[in-house]
Amino acid sequence: MxxxxxxxxxxxxxxxxxxxxxxxxxxxxxxxxxxxxxxxxxxxxxxxxxxxxxxxxxxxxxxxxxxxxxxxxxxxxxxxxxxxxxxxxxxxxxxxxxxxxxxxxxxxxxxxxxxxxxxxxxxxxxxxxxxxxxxxxxxxxxxxxxxxxxxxxxxxxxxxxxxxxxxxxxxVSGEQLALVVDIGGGTSDFTVIRLSQKYLNKLDRSGDILANTGVRIGGNDFDKDLSLNAFMPELGYRSTYGDKNLPVPLKFYYDLSEWSKINSLYTPKNLMLLRQYLGQSHDKTRFSRLLNVFTQESGHILLGVVEDTKIALTSDEVHEAPLDFIENGFTVTTAKSVFEEAITQEITNVANAATQCVQDAGVRPENIDLIILTGGSTEIPAVQLKFRELFPNATVSEExxxxxxxxxxxxxxxxxxxxxxxxxx
Missing domain, CATH: 3.30.420.40 (ATPase, nucleotide binding domain)
Structure with missing residues (x-):
């Protein structure tokens, strides 16, 4: 063996x-x-x-x-x-x-x-x-x-x-009832489990796992929310075009804000459409930035700047993001409050899934002794605050x-x- x-x-x-x-x-x-x-x-x-x-x-x-x-x-x-x-x-x-x-x-x-x-x-x-x-x-x-x-x-x-x-x-000292909060890039997963050093040698831990749930929300979704709320408006998001004041198609912006969909945007058809919309745009300055991103195929760079802004706002109150690759001297300044407001619904959905996990385990929130936070997005202060509010009696481990x-x-x-x-x- x-x-x-x-x-x-x-x-x-x-x-x-x-x-x-x-x-x-x-x-x-x-x-x-x-x-x-x-x-x-x-x-x-x-x-x-x-x-x-x-x-x-x-x-x-x-x-x-x-x-x-x-x-x-x-x-x-x-x-x-x-x-x-x-x-x-x-x-x-x-x-x-x-x-x-x-x-x-x-x-x-x-x-x-x-x-x-x-x-x-x-x-x-x-x-x-x-x-x-x-x-x-x-x-x-x-x-x-x-x-x-x-x-x-x-x-x-x-x-x-x-x-x-x-x-x-x-x-772990003694026996503790733990809730694991794992917020990854693509999903958030939760487990209620009994932990103790005396269980370390148990081959079958199924009896100690009281419940587990998950939801397809993660750090990438926080990036998308921040992108749509703080960055895409500066590229013409929700602007209009033509004699009938029609809104420009939102799909360009939604796909540009999602890591897995960016590459599919760079097609001759999309470039042709964007040039047509620009000719009729009511906000040519901002909409031309969108065309620049498509022409340069710099969507991943843009979303990387969004992600850097998200990380910076875990500690800073305001962050200024340089976007010179789109337009000389172009920056987007974002306040932490704007970011937190943008992800409010996502945090609520994550918290609801965690609460459901505790209910499925047949225990009450006050029975949870330990919260284990894992995944980069658990660094976000609004996320930490939410779980401290939900489980006030629990110690929070962030190792x-x-x-x-x-x-x-x-x-x-x-x-x-x-x-x-x-x-x-």
Whole structure:
């Protein structure tokens, strides 16, 4: 029997891989010293050679010729998965694209461990797609086939919030009833679970998991809300054109505010339409900026600036975003209050899903001892405030927000593939 197993957290925004060998856990540096890597790829124009993570993002921002892709996890379980996409003029299936990224993680871990890794626990959201059992089943099976194709032989799955709970359990005193709040790039997932160090060696934890729920809302949706409320109006969003004062089509702006849809916008037909609308626009200055984004194919750069603004507003009251690549001297200034107002409904929907999870567990909010926040969007003050209000008696743990799921998946891989579990040191 092999003495090594791993956990892969393939996230919408960021990914990690960690392995267990013997009694030691190792969170793998997947990009230089970083243990997290953006879930992004860049294929060079001529050779189609892939680049990953921050390197992929940098190549794109430096305007290198090629195809940039991000938020691939949201394709799983959808019709787009089977359709594939064009990469530098040639068709490519998404199972190959995602497979290259996961193979990259596997290679990094095997190089670090200096041995082959055959056993993996793949993380998965509670719902890949809301209210679509068939789509959820298909998404997991697609991910299983991808893992198999890249060389994993023993494959199992674990809900991401449960994995995050496992990562925190080694530090729990006594027994605590925990609610895990995992807000990723594409989904928000919740689990109510009993935690205790005395449970560390239990192979079957199903009795300790009281409930889990999820909703397809995440950091990418916060980006979209911020984009539509603060940035797109400066590109002519909700402006009018023509003698009848018709509104310009909103689809351009909605798709430009969603990572997974940007590439599909750059078509000759769309450019022709935008030039026609500009000729009849009642706000030519702003609408011409939209045309510039399409002409330059700089939508990912724009949404990256939106994301940077979101991150800045977790601590700053006001942020000024430079957009010189669209127009010389062009900036957008956004107040934290505008951002928080833009995401109010999303936070409410996330909070409702968490409350439903606690109800499904058959416990009351005041019974929750510990809130485990994981995922970058739990840094947003309005999110933290909401959960502190909902569960006033709970201690809030914010350790390892970005890599706790990967750690917990590796911990679970030891339990399932290597026999008796031991505590993390």
């Amino acid at each position: 092999s003495d090594i197993s791993c956990g892969v957290d393939f996230g919408t925004s960021n990914s990690t891989i960690a392995y267990y060998r013997g009694d030691r856990l190792r969170l793998v540096p997947v990009e230089k010293h970083h243990t997290t890597i953006p879930s992004a790829l860049f294929f060079e124009r001529i050779s189609n050679a892939p680049h990953y993570g921050r390197e992929a993002v940098d190549l794109f921002l430096e305007r290198e010729k090629g195809r940039f892709m991000r938020s691939l996890k949201r394709v799983l379980g959808t019709s787009v998965m089977k359709q594939g996409t064009m990469v530098n003029g040639a068709p490519m299936h998404f199972n190959k694209i995602i497979g290259q990224f996961i193979k990259h993680l596997k290679d990094k871990a095997e190089t670090d461990a200096q041995q082959e890794i055959e056993s993996v626990i793949m993380g998965r959201p509670v719902h890949f797609i809301d209210n679509d059992p068939v789509g959820n089943k298909n998404a997991q099976e697609e991910l299983r086939i991808i893992a198999q194709n890249v060389g994993f032989k023993n494959i199992d799955f674990q809900f991401e919030p449960i994995a995050a709970a496992f990562a925190h359990e080694v530090n 390892n927000k970005l890599d706790s799921v990967g750690v917990g998946l590796a911990y679970d891989s030891k339990r399932k593939f290597l026999g008796k579990a031991t505590s993390v040191r």
